[in-house]
Amino acid sequence: MPDTTSPRPAPRVVVLGGGPGGYEAALVAAQLGADVTVVERTGVGGAAVLTDVVPSKTLIATAEVMTLVDDSVELGVRFPDSPGGDTDAESSVSVDLARVNERVKRLALAQSQDVHRRLERDGARVVRGQGRLDGPERVVVDLADGGTETFTADVLLVAVGAHPRRLPAAMPDGERILTWTQLYDLDTLPERLVVVGSGVTGAEFASAYEALGAEVVLVSSREHVLPGEDADAAAVIEDVFRRRGLTVLNRTRAQRVERRGEGVVVTLDDGRTVEGSHCLMAVGSIPNTEGIGLQEAGVALSASGHVEVDGVSRTSARGVYAAGDCTGVLPLASVAAMQGRIAMWHALGDAVAPLDLGRVAANIFTAPEIATVGVTQADVESGRVPAEMIKLPLAGNPRAKMQGITDGFVKLFCRRGVGTVLGGVVVAPRASELIHAVTLAVEHRLSVDQVAQSFTVYPSLSGSVAEAARRLHVHPAPR
Structure with missing residues (x-):
């Protein structure tokens, strides 16, 4: 007999907020066959793309060039037309901030448009407006063009971000x-x-x-x-x-x-x-959780106003998940994106593992940069984690000497007596790139010997990661 059963309708997913937590969740939900709507107030990409991460790191890219110029005198570079003589780099090169900021805003807008197009290409609908919950299964949107629209959700993700704290x-x-x-x-x-x-x-x-x-x-x-x-x-x-x-x-x-x-x-x-x-x-920043109906819908907030979530991004309200800065878990775009993905994998029945903050790599874009992953020195010194530690100054690295780098270090932590890499800190130019090797070691539970025995280019800054691992070599116990 022919199958006369009706196909199950696609689950309806509504994402409140189009930042990394929201748009990454929407992409996963669309991939898994859901009917996806993204509600965004200011522009796809949210603050991370439009006013925070992308703009700030674009500005910092120009600052990096100026730092290289300023430090280049030590490498033999001369600036003969400079007012202070041929070694005065700082007064011979200047920044046109208007042009820098015009580029910053142009790149941010282009990134927002790229994400918008990707969402629509993958089948998600993007709605411009201010959304609020009307219970755990309904979202009412005050549309940017006027009027309102109501959406019913089988799964709702709150990814409304945060804004700068004002005194x-x-x-x-x-x-x-x-x-x-x-x-x-x-x-x-x-x-x-x-x-x-x-x-x-x-x-x-x-x-x-x-x-x-x-x-x-x-x-x-x-x-x-x-x-x-x-x-x-x-x-x-x-x-x-x-x-x-x-x-x-x-x-x-x-x-x-x-x-x-x-x-x-x-x-x-x-x-x-x-x-x-x-x-x-x-x-600091304040989560954008006030006045959007969260508590009325049964979503628990912390004293600071952040949405309380578990390891798979669930809130206290059935079918409601949350991701990103509004949760206060870690204010990183990468963490927000992973929270959003995990939420959809869990809600739509795909394979999923809880968020593990011990594997998160983070970076501070100062000059030099600071990159970290895994356990910290505070964890070790407090006795919470039994670990050995080594810190190697970059000043001893051959490539660092060639580039005139005198500040920074590589620090590694490994499990005492076993040698499993537990974490690390890199302070260096482009530490955000160097930390990846340590992140892989933490993620895959590599030993310091496995890291040390991998080839590195000579000369390279990454050689200091391998050298630090060699110095943490665990001698086999005598038989």
Whole structure:
């Protein structure tokens, strides 16, 4: 007899937010045969593409060139037309910030359009508007072109991101007092930029703007910059900052920031004041979870307003998942994307494993960069992880000597008595590329001997990874 049963309808997936967590989830859902709708308020790619990761790293790419120019004198490069003589690289090369920022915004928009086209090519519908939950299975969208549209969802993913934290006594005006999303509207380089906040965002922009030619003051409430990172790595960055002429004010907070004429005045909690032409507020971010019906739909939020999720991105509401900065798991585009993929694999019945933060590689785009993966020195020193550690300064690496690199190191951790690679830290130019070998070792539970016995190019910076592994060689126990 012929089969008269009706085919099962495709599951309806609604993704609220088009950033990395949202669009990667949508691509997976479309691949698995779902009927996918992506609701995005500002543009596909979200803040990561339009105002955060892509723009900041594009700006930093220009800063990298300026750093190379500044350091090239030591390699024998001369600038005969420079005002300060033929060795004065800094005064002979300058940056046109208007052109830099025009390129930044152009590339960000192009990346957003690329992702938009990919979503539509793979069968997802993209809806421009502000979405909110009406229970765990319905999304109401205030459309950008007017009117509203309601979507019913079998699976709902919340990936609404976060926005810069604003302090009442230092409210950004978009001209002199700025968040990191507003920097790309500047036409001229700040003469003196005061950066409030010495976490990843503050350190990256302080490093970049100093390289671009601005005078920079970094206000840090902690004893050192980058307080949440590897202490040795943070010490290198702070030392480089000071040597390059960047002023670091430790153990003090900005009490208020005021516009004064064509500049700003930052008042510190110890009574001192710092004057500048501009001030960048880099004091953290706030999840975009308020007023979109999450708690009313049964989605639990933390005290900070982040969506609480488990290892497969489930929230407390049945059928509702969440990914990205709104979850507070790790503010990385790569983590957001993986959370989104995991959510769809789980929701649509594909093979899936919970998110493992121990395998996440992260990078800070200062000069030099800091790249990390796996366990940390704090894990080892606290006794939580029994491990051996080795740190090799890059100054001893032949390729580093040839390139004039004097700052940085490679640090590896391995399981005590066994030699399994557990993690590492690389501080170097393009550390984001060098960490991949360590990430592979952590991911596949390689031993230090396996890493050490792999060929590396001579001379190369990656040779220091193999050398560090050799020095952690575990001798076999005597028979």
